[in-house]
Amino acid sequence: MKKILIPIGMLLSYSAHAQLSTGENYIQSKSYLDYNGTTPSKTSETVQYFDGLGRPKQVVNVKASPQGKDVVTHIEYDSFGRQVKDYLPVPQSGTLNGALVPNPLGNVANTPYGSEKIYSEKILENSPLDRIQQQIQVGNDWSTKPVKFGYETNVLNEVYQHITTTTWENGATKSSVALSPAVLYAPGTLYKNTVTDEDGNPTLEFKN
Template sequence: MKKLLIPAGALLLSNLVFGQASTTENYVQTKTYLDYNGTTPTKTSETVQYFDGLGRPKQIVNVKASPLGRDVVTHIEYDQFGRQVKDYLPVPQGNTLNGAIIPNPLSNAAGTPYGPEKIYSEKILENSPLDRIQQQIQVGNDWSNKPVKFEYAANIGNDAYKFVPTTIWENGATKTTLT
C-alpha cells in the first residue's frame, strides 16, 4: 500500500507546486471563461495580480494577452509616502512566464509599439496631508510640457452671493423679487 501512496502523493504534489504562479509573492489569480465548446473551455482570460507586504497592488500580469500569446504587464509603483503618482500603460513582454511575476517589466517597453514615448501619466501632489493634485501630466512625450493644472482657493468677499426671494400678493397675482 505504501508503494502505491508515495508515488501518487508525489505526483499530486508536483502538480500542485507547478500550478502556483509564485511561491514567494502574494497574489490573486483570476480566470474568466469566455467561450465553451460543449464541456471544455475554448477561450479564457487569465489575470494574476501581485501585492506587496502592505496589501497594495504592485503588478498585474495578463497571461498570454498579446496577439503573439505573450504576457502583458501593468507595473504599479509608489513614492516614498506610499502614494501612486505614476500610472503606467500595460507593457507587452518578450515571452510568457504563465503568470509569474516579471522582475523588471519596464525593460521591454522600448521594443513595443510605444517606442521611446513616455509610457506613464504622472501626478504632482501638494506637500500636505491632503495630497491634493497640483498638476497632472498625461502619457506621451508631447504632453510633457502641457500639464493640466489644478488650483484650490477659498471664497472671499463677494465670490458667493446670497439671494433672498421676497413674494408679494397684489390683486390676486404674485410678484417675486430677489434681494
C-alpha cells in the same frame, strides 16, 4: 460566460500548474470564454500581485496579446507610499504563465510605445492633505503641458451674491420671485478652486 475566482489558500496547490510565483501574495482569476463541448477552448486569466502591505504592485494578463504573450501593468509608489504614476499595460516579449515579471518595463522600447512616456503623473503638494498640484498626461507631447490645480479663497470684489425671495399666493397656485440687489462676498469667505487645462484655460469654482 463563467468566471472563477480562486481563493489565495487554494492557489498553493494550483501554482505548480500555472507557474505562479511562490512566496508572493496574489489573486488569480480566470474567465472561461468559450467551450469545445465540455472542454474550455478560450480563457482569460489575470494574476494580481500584492506587496507586504497589501498594496497592488503588478497585474499580469496572461497570454493576453494577439501573439499569446503576457501584458503587464507595473504599479509603484513614492517614498511616502503614494501612487503618483499610473503606467500603461506593457506587452512582454514572452509569457511566464502568470509568474511575477521581474522587469515589466524592460520591453517598452520593443512595443508600439517606443520612446513615448507611458505613464501619467501627479505632482502633490508638500502637506498631509496630498492635494494634486499638477497632473501630466501620458505621452511626450503632454510632458510640458500639465493640468494645474489651485486652492485659494476669494479676493476683494471677485464674487457677487444674489438672494432670491419667493412669495406664494392663492394657496400656492401662483408665485412671484424677487431678486435682491447684488452684494459682494467678503474676501476669504469662499473656497476658490482653479483648474487650468493643458492649453492654459482656467475654470474657477467657488464654494462656501
